[in-house]
Amino acid sequence: MSLQSALQQLASFRANNSRESQETFAKGLVVLKAGKTVNLGEEGWAFLEQLALAAIDVGRIDIADQCLKQLSDKFDDSPRVDVLRGIRMEATQSPSIVLSFYDELLRISPSNAAIWKRRISVLRRLGKLEKAVEDLNEYLDTFYTDVEGWLELADIHASCNQYTYALQALSHALLLTPQNPFTFLQFAETAYSAGDMPLALKMFLVVIDMNESEDEDAIPLGISVRAWWGTKLCTRQLVASSATHNSQSNTSVPKNIKLVDELATERVLTAYSGEQGIQTRNLVSKWMSRR
Amino acid sequence: MSSLPVSLYLDPQIRDWVLFPITLVMILVGILRHYVVVLLQSAPKVQTRAAIREQRALARSQILRATAAHSPIPPVYYTSISQHLAAAYTAGTYLKDGPPKGDAPSAPPNPITDPAAMDGMMAGMKTQMVMMVPQMVIMGWINFFFQGFVLIKLPFPLTLGFKSMLQRGIETPDMDVRWVSSLSWYFLNFFGLNGLYRILLGSDNSADSSRDMTASPFAAPGGAAGVAGPQDFNKLFKAEKDNLEFSEGLHNWVGQDVENRVLRKYGKLAPAY
Incomplete structure (x- = not known):
């Protein structure tokens, strides 16, 4: 693997914000070993930073420390390096120490x-969900446009069976990314x-309509397979009980x-018509005919 | 004279000792200025949470309103968010210093007394000074030593309209427009060197001087940096409340009629038209 192509790949990972820790680590190590970080300039x-994160991901703390040391030497009081230091601590230290650091x-x-x-x-990792939710609410009240934050909030609420709150958090995420069908799917x-069949049905159909x-x-x-399945599940319940x-x-x-x-x-059955799907098709159609 | 081209012979010494030095000095001053501005730039001020919240509060309703006509969220959720925001705007929940007390009319803060706004203004003034002073010095230098010099002949013909632009400082009605005077050469460099700076210093350099002719020292550097003068957020919030009410009337859920759209797409329902 040439140095040039490795660097190019790493730059494209950075640009696309993709994690790919294993690959990043392998390629990053080549660059680090060649000692070329100095003439990379800015x-x-x-x-x-990228290599340090990837190294922590794959458990090579020694490499991460090397990167962190170079970064600390250059930018000692940078908030970005502080975050990296925190992540490094999270990997090995106990959560309470990390918490006091933060x-x-x-x-x-x-x-x-x-x-x-x-x-x-x-x-959240510590299980202090109440405190996490409280903090997250305050955070989102300040930084409203953080979609990740809203999704996390929805996830925490859903994990506690508080689906109404989860839906509220998701509605904010939807407002921020109205073009993302996956958020709609999660909402549905x-x-x-939450047991709100008509709403779920509509939202599943929106996902299908977006495709x-x-x-x-x-x-x-x-x-769309998932969305059709969701639609089917909703309509089944809605048709079955006319109440x-x-x-x-x-x-x-x-x-x-x-x-x-x-x-x-019809659509769900179509989804099982391919070569791989044909074996399970019988199972699905049996489920369909069972009312 | 009209039939024969005027043969004006320029001393090569003018080229070596006037034309090149002016150009070189201007380039070097531009580069120097870039680095001085970089040195002068103060670190962006750390804002408190309350200030960030206040600044970004308006964005919330703008995001909500942006999709109102094809809203991704059902009416119940929309109205609850909308009314919550409207109530918060009325009550002044998002204001940095908390809800306004009593019925005292809230005057916009005076920028001179507000230290935060003052800092932003000073930064603008400082860079402005660095921009203006060298230009004045260079212009004075050229005016003093090289007044009335003809420096260069353009390799292409031009109409008479360019005379005032290219022969500033030389009061001859008959000279061919292609001859460029020293002061005009200065102006050509002044406006034209930006491309070179961009190659030398990168795209966001602060060497170009023609740009700050229009900039006011009171405008915040970087525009959206946040110190854009005193804003009465309370008034903005009140105005936004009306917009919210208006959008609530416009609200239309994207899922309102979605089953018919899907059925039509798969041919289960006759097309609407």
Whole structure:
């Protein structure tokens, strides 16, 4: 592997914000061994940070320490290096020590978002969910546009069966990324867990509607298989019991629910028509016919 | 004279001792200035949580309103967020110093007395000084030593309209427009060296001087850096509240009619039109 291609690959990882720790570590080690970080110029520091994170991921603390030392020598009081130091500590130290480290940093600069987030993640890991949620709420009240934060909040709430709160957090995430079908899917599934069938059905259908490339003849793939399954599960319940469904969000059941149910059945079965799917198709169709 | 081109012979010494030095000095001063500005730049001030919250509070309702006509979230969630924001704006929850007390009219803070705003202004003034002083010195130097010099002949013909631009400082009505005077050469460099600086110093250099002709020392460096003068957030919030109410009327959930759209797409329902 040439040095040049390794560097190029690493730069593209950085640009695309992709983690790829194993690969980053392997490539980064080549660069580090060649001692070329010095003549990388400004890029070199970003590379060291990337390699340190990857090294912690794959458990090579020694390499991470090497990178961290170079970075600390250059930028001693940089908040970004502080975060890296914190992550390094999280890898080996006990959470309470890390927590006090973060507390100290936050006392000096209360508006450091990255450290604030790390602290919340440590709190969650410790199982102090109440404190984590409280902190996360305060964090999101200040930095509203952090989609990751809202998703994390939704995740914490969902893990405690507080689906209503989870839906509220997800609705903020949806407002921030209205173009992401995966957020819609998560919203739909959370609504399904909360028992709000009509809302879940609508949201599953939105996911399908967003998938423009799929049409009548195509076999559903990836996210749309999941969305069709979700639709089917919802319509099954809605068709089975004609009683009015209670929906916390006052969503009405579609008038042509029967048609939607038929379509969902058809689409789910289509999803199992490929070479791999054909074995399970019988199982699925048996489940479909069982009312 | 009109038939024969004016043959004006320029001493090569002018080229070596006037044309090149002016250009070189301007380039070097630009580079020097870039580094002086870098030195003068004070580190961005650390803002408190409350200040960040206040600044970003408006963005919340803007995000909410941006998608109102095709909102990704159901009406219940939309109205709850919208009304929560409206209530918070009315009550002044997001204000840095807490909700306003009593009925005292909140005057916008005076920028001269507010130390935070003063800092931003001083930074602007400082860079402005670094920009202006060398230009004045160079212009004085050229005016004093090389006044009325003809430095260079452009290799292409130009119309008479360019005369005032290219022959500043030489009051001859008949000279061909292609001859460039020393002062005009200075101005050409002044406006034209930006491309060279960009190659030498990178794209966000502060060497280019023509840019700060328009900049005011009171404008914050970097524009959105946050010290953009005193803003009465309370007033902004009150105005945003009306916008929120307006958007609430516009709200239309993207899932409102989604089942029909999906059914139509898969041919289960006749097209709407």
